[in-house]
Amino acid sequence: MIQHKKISRIIEKRIRDHIYPPLSKIPTQNELAEEFHTSRVTIKKAIDSLIAKGLLVSNRGSGTFVKSNPLINEMNFSGDSYLGLTATMGTEKGRISSEVIKFEIEFPNLRLQKTLLLEKSQPVYHIIRLRKLDNEPFQLEHTFMPIEVIPGITMEVLEHSIYSHIQDTLGLKIGSSFRIVKAVKPDDFDKNYLLCQSDDPVLEVEQVVYLDNGIPFEYSRSRHRYDKGGIVFNNQIER
Amino acid sequence: MIQHKKISRIIEKRIRDHIYPPLSKIPTQNELAEEFHTSRVTIKKAIDSLIAKGLLVSNRGSGTFVKSNPLINEMNFSGDSYLGLTATMGTEKGRISSEVIKFEIEFPNLRLQKTLLLEKSQPVYHIIRLRKLDNEPFQLEHTFMPIEVIPGITMEVLEHSIYSHIQDTLGLKIGSSFRIVKAVKPDDFDKNYLLCQSDDPVLEVEQVVYLDNGIPFEYSRSRHRYDKGGIVFNNQIER
DNA sequence: TAGTGGTCTAGACCACAGG
DNA sequence: CTGTGGTCTAGACCACTAG
Numbered sequence A, B: 001m002i003q004h005k006k007i008s009r010i011i012e013k014r015i016r017d018h019i020y021p022p023l024s025k026i027p028t029q030n031e032l033a034e035e036f037h038t039s040r041v042t043i044k045k046a047i048d049s050l051i052a053k054g055l056l057v058s059n060r061g062s063g064t065f066v067k068s069n070p071l072i073n074e075m076n077f078s079g080d081s082y083l084g085l086t087a088t089m090g091t092e093k094g095r096i097s098s099e100v101i102k103f104e105i106e107f108p109n110l111r112l113q114k115t116l117l118l119e120k121s122q123p124v125y126h127i128i129r130l131r132k133l134d135n136e137p138f139q140l141e142h143t144f145m146p147i148e149v150i151p152g153i154t155m156e157v158l159e160h161s162i163y164s165h166i167q168d169t170l171g172l173k174i175g176s177s178f179r180i181v182k183a184v185k186p187d188d189f190d191k192n193y194l195l196c197q198s199d200d201p202v203l204e205v206e207q208v209v210y211l212d213n214g215i216p217f218e219y220s221r222s223r224h225r226y227d228k229g230g231i232v233f234n235n236q237i238e239r
Numbered sequence C: 001t002a003g004t005g006g007t008c009t010a011g012a013c014c015a016c017a018g019g
Numbered sequence D: 001c002t003g004t005g006g007t008c009t010a011g012a013c014c015a016c017t018a019g
Helices: A003-016 A029-035 A040-052 A110-116 A155-159 A162-169 A188-194 B003-016 B029-035 B040-052 B110-116 B155-159 B162-169 B188-194
Strands: A056-059 A063-066 A096-106 A124-133 A136-146 A174-184 A202-211 A216-225 A231-236 B056-059 B063-066 B096-106 B124-133 B136-146 B174-184 B202-211 B216-225 B231-236
Touching (some): A040 A231, A110 A216, A162 A174, A174 B174, B003 B040, B040 B056, B040 B231, B124 B188
Antiparallel strands (some): A056 A063, A174 B231, B096 B124, B174 B202, B202 B216
């Protein structure tokens, strides 16, 4: 485990346990460097990641402080938002189930060729899955993946987890994702599977996911029932 | 200007100008350190920020590469997403206008007291503004700000820019924001001002904005016409 | 003025990729 | 093996806050 990551987790725990209470000043970087037998730069890195998470705020000259964030509990999503958006629902993964609506192999259209850097002769999986929480559908996901990049997908894999297949079976690492969020009207799929009324809005997340070597391996559109969850995020403002 | 920021801007420009073409390997950190007469740590910081922006990807052992991101042009939002969401529409700020629908002073309700850390006796501005692009309404924003924290707001300020009042007139610095994005049904305000039909979805962004000392100074809900823009973002996956 | 965080350096060691 | 990026150190200087 990387040092600064380990330290940042310890500090995060102290914040969540109120060992460092809201609005209080945490020890100086020098004090923390001494406590963890490390250098100030490493402490700084750990603190920076907690600032990025919205838990701390630093003021040159006066110190580093715990942010009073009443929404802190809505922020447990951090770290596994790549599991679709299920993480925003909390940690109740046991209650989540998946149903495969469609699983076919196709040739990519032009848009998909550009997005996933494919020739038209390189086939892709076209997968539609319905996700349910306590047997209530909340998300319908249309996924496209190139067979060449992610081989060996089967119904079994789909019912379990594509991501563990990619990471554990294929030994690939996921690097980053790029998303566009919109509100849209429900289409026939949404009405059928998400049980949407015609005037129910749908939250659409369009996503391109990259491996850690920069190769795009997934294009997907997830469609969410408007009354089952949103997307939470935290921004640092650039100066 | 901070060194690593300056360097990252130069590198970013080289990427956008295809001096470092898509998928190509950029010079090693050592080479860049030499070119910019700086240390490798500083180069690393610059590269890290471009990785966070989704422009680069690094591989230990082989080098740092330009990501082929077909959506790169949709990513010009970086840096001023705190100007509401107008930045996602491009850089066409000249075509954007604001109309103040409501500007009153109220006492905060319980939720607002908790969110902005206020007593019920500390009044807040309650502002509703309609934003238009080429005279077409696209966003309706409900804003609450404590008078104590952000004094001196007038109609004139509202018609110009709240943020330049905060930063330039009051000399305060904006630190971070916390957002929740949802799809919702239009309410009467939306129908009136955004000219939504009953079955048009609305993209709602709930937001708490903090000063750089960690004090929350704004709670707002922006409501967007579903056909005028979405929200774009980029994620690095944690390992 | 003393203490704090922000930035930077020069050098080191490691893990990993590729020949 | 060599070269790459990932991480870390010890020390330095600066900008800012607060007493």
